[in-house]
Every structure is written in C-alpha cells, then in structure tokens.
Amino acid sequence: MSVELKFEIRPGDLSGVEADLGVVLAFKEQGPAGPVGAAVAARLSEIMRGDRFEGRSGAHLLWHAPAAESFSCRRYLVVGLGRREEFTLERYRRYLGDALVSADRVGAERVALTLPDDSVGPIAPRDAALALAEGAILGTYRYDKYRSEPRSGRRHLRQITVATGQAPAADVKAGIDLGRITSDATNFARDLVNEPAGTLTPEVMAGIVRDSCRDSGLSVRVFEPDEMRRMGMGGIIGVGQGSENPPRMIQIEYTPDSKPSRRVALVGKGLTFDSGGLSIKTSEGMETMKCDMAGSAAVFATLRALPKVAPRVQVMGLMGMAENMPSGRAIRPGDVLKIMNGKTVEVRNTDAEGRLVLADVLSYASTFKDLQETVDLATLTGAVVVALGPMAAGVTGNDRAFVDELVRAAGRAGEAVWPMPLYGEYAEHIRSDIADLKNTGIRYGGAITAALFLKEFVRRGLRWAHMDIAGPAFGDKEYSYIKRGGTGFGVRTLIRYLQDASA
C-alpha cells in the first residue's frame, strides 16, 4: 500500500498556501475557477492566453512561478474542466486524480487545491470535499506489491492542502474524512482483487478477514467444508471440489450502536480463480480470472469500513469463496447438485459456477427471518459486459423500488450501475429435464437468466437486488482514477446505500 496522504484544510483562497504545486481549475474559455485569489488568477489568465490554453476538458498547463514574483506555490498546474454547464463531481474526481498523478510525476510533495466554487451550481461543500478526497486517494493508487521499484502514483506526494474559500470547514472536513474511508476501502478491495490467485486462496482469504476484523467490533465466522457439507451446501462444495484449495463461506457481522433501522445482508461471489472447470475456458478467457472474487472483496471491504461509517443498519457480509478447477474430482457437465434450500441443479456447464456458489449463500441468507434486504455482487456473466460494456454494472432484483434505490446510491457515489430487466418468461430456459433447474440458459439474455437462477434461492419476502459487476470489476484500460486491474467497484455504492438506509 502506498503512503498515506495527509489532508489539511485552509479557509480562504489559494494565494496564501505554500506548496510545491498549486492545482487550479479552469472552465473552457474562462479564467481560473474556485478560490485562487486575485493575483494568482490574473497572472495565470495571462499565462493561459499566452499559451493558448482554452481549458479544454482534461488539458494540463504547468507553469513555474519565477522566484522574483513571490507566489506561494512553486508551480501551478492549470487543469481544463471543459464547459461549466457540464461540470459534475465525477469529473472533478477524475480531473483531480489525473492532476495529482502529474503533480507526483514532477516530484511535488505538497499540493494545494481548491474546491469548486458556487458558479457550478448548488454542490454541497461536503459532497465536493468527498469527491476531492476520492479523486486524490483513488487516483494515486498503484498496485506495486510485486514490483522491485515503485511506479508513479504516490512516490513523492504526501500532503494536500485544500483552500476552502467560503465553505464551512466542518463540512469540508466531514467530506474528506468520509472520502478517506470510502477510498481506503475501495483501494483495499483493489489490492485483494489484484492479488494473484496462487496466493489468495479461499483459506487465505478467510485468514485475512479474521486478522483484519480483530478488534474492529466486527464479528467473523468462517464455515469450513465439513460444516458446509452438513448444512447441505451442495453448490459451493461442488464447485470447489475440483481444486486443491477447498472452499469457505465467510460471515462478517456489523452491529450498530443504536437500534438498527433495517437488517441487510451483502453477498459476494468469491471465486478466487475461475478456470471454467471441466468446461474449461480458453487461455485468453482465464487470463484475468483472479478477478472472479471481486464481489466478495467489495463486500469485505465495505464491512471493514462500516465501524468507521457507523450507519444505523445491521449488516451481515457473506462471502462465498471457492476455486473452480478441472481435475479428476471436479464436477462434470450432467452432474446434479443439491443446494441448501433443497432445490436440485443439473450442471450443464461447469463455467456457470458463480450461480451455484451464490445459490447456497443466498439460501443461507434466506434462513435469517429478520433480514429485510439482501444485495449480491458478482462477476457473474460475460453477457452483462456485452450488454453494458466494461464500465457499468447491471442491477436487477425482485423489488423495483429497491433496485432503484441502489441505482440512485450508485449515481451519488459516482459508480455506473444500470437497471436490467428480469423477464420471468425466460425462466423456461433454465428448467432441466432431470432436476429442478439447470445452470445455463440459451445464448441470448445470459445476464437475465443468471439472475433468474439466483432468484430461485431468495426466500419470499426478502427484498433482493443482484449486481452483475463482471464489466467494471477489473479493467484493462485506465479511466482516470479507475486504474487497470482490480477497481474496487461496488464499495462506494454499498457504503452510500447503507448510509442512506440508515437515515
């Protein structure tokens, strides 16, 4: 993990803040925006004109302030924000992340920043500060555990001073504090997803959960294979039986200090590696399949952050951990597995393993009668990536209002989550000739039939939403603060949803 960034809050404008580099935001065809101070604004406007810098979206202009001119920052980085009308906090997050990567690259240790001013419309200072901290901490994340030399990111950068203008310091501080929590949690999930499957086995994951929840107020229970077998969890046991690394189910419990407003379960798909099993993937298809535990990583990272966020919601995290490998002991196409809730499944394709694991975990969650809501996160289908592309998760479920609640929470958190239908008509595609269900449908609508399959294991009366994060969980292209590799997708949405649910 990179060194921690320190944040400092300064009322007033940028002109008095000493730093190695000052980041100044500029809208298209306009001078510097935000509280930068008249002298800095005037001088930078002149430089911008001279360099024909128009503030186009994402453009950078670096200016070294001559010593004789006594500016408080040694250099200024002007960042183009594009058109003022198009400003969003998501853009702000991205621009800041990119600006700080540039700042680090030129060796800046201390960077001064501003919050956007009122001219962009009504943005609460707390939300702006939250976006600032997220842009900074997520944007400078690097996974360099296995490198002999650290890459860019936070090689030099240590401190960020925020010139808050007129914004109340308490609001800005609250936003930054929350942003640090959400970003650290997201980066924690990124680290887990990036960890190679050779080292991060189900058992190792259970150990990490135990260690990191000690003294945190969270309680942890790990289910070993024998116990899961006794409980009738034929899905997760079946999927794991081809591997030398036996499966685990991990339960983490967060209890708020005061009476909870709801009781919620977060369920994560935790395939530490998905080779496809006997229905083996192509070598290209499994190149990044260490990411198939991203749902469980998001659940774990969220639970781990909850004592700090302190929502008034009772939250149970459930991680279904297994490794899907081909071997002489592996499940075969045609085998029938019995899930914990009693339903039987004919395995048609051993690569549709996530739903078999989740079937058991959702069945287990369904045994808690006082549970009102459950959300599962899973890198479940390639089909959802075909439908929505690599950026967005699809969400569906058995309760429209609940699905909408998650879509809204994601929007506020800055993650792309889009609603997907759950056409009951397609359920015929997962009927089996010999068992209650089969684990694959037809080629089309694969993300929907997968969700319909999961629905069979959610008890009546339990509001359920399913987020298929196969697209955004792992990137091979960098989108600003969303780096390549594990993205930690879902953590910010889940935290936001639980905060909103606590109100």
Ligand code: BES
């Ligand atoms: N883990 C994969 C889905 C996946 C694909 C995740 C791409 C991330 C990126 C899942 O277990 C899987 O293999 N799904 C199959 C299901 C099919 C066999 C019905 C798929 O989508 O091809």
Ligand code: MN
């Ligand atoms: Mn698979």
Ligand code: ZN
């Ligand atoms: Zn999988």
